[in-house]
Amino acid sequence: MRPLRHAAGAVLLLTALAACQPMPPPLPDATAARPAAEPKPFRDRRGWVVTIVPASGSNRAHCVGQRAVPAGLAVTFIAGDPNSSFRLSGLPTTPPPGASERLAVRFDDGRDRERRTFDARALPDGSLEVTFPTIQYDGILDHFGRARTVTFESQRLGLIGSVDLDGSSWTINATDECRRMHVLP
DSSP, X not given: OHHHHHHHHHHHHHHHHHHHSOOOOOOOOTTSOOOOOOOEEEEEETTEEEEEEOOBTTXXXXXXXXXXXXXXXXXXXXXXXXXXXXXXXXXXXXXXXXXXXXXXXXXXXXXXXXXXXXXXXXXXXXXXXXXXXXXXXXXXXXXXHHOSEEEEEETTTEEEEEEEOTTHHHHHXXXXXXXXXXXXX
């Protein structure tokens, strides 16, 4: 009976000591803001790079195809779900953020010059973005994939400039493939 009494006393002593110890710091809240996830490389070819941009906060995951080293006026292809877009950056004149621009776009494939118009929105970084439902991705971006160059202008900004599209067909397809593999649920 005596060893049992010593064991019970030891347990009570350990319990009393544990109660006096400071509590460990609480674990971080799972819902606390996390740093933005870093984009991950997906593919690259002929001076173009496609990256996966993981979801972060209210921003959905998406894939981005752009020149590895853009110089001056540049076009970027973005594939997401449910919407995709293309962005025009490096504009000679910066439109006010949130402004709407009607872009006249001329595609030159060496034989024909096809014209299209798009409604763009100015972003805070000074670029213009044309957003469309992803279901129209192939139909809208096919023109960029077939053309050698594309020229942009708008009534307010005038002639914006031209972009060389060499390699854009691969980029558009790789960006959509990235979306199918990494963005869709």
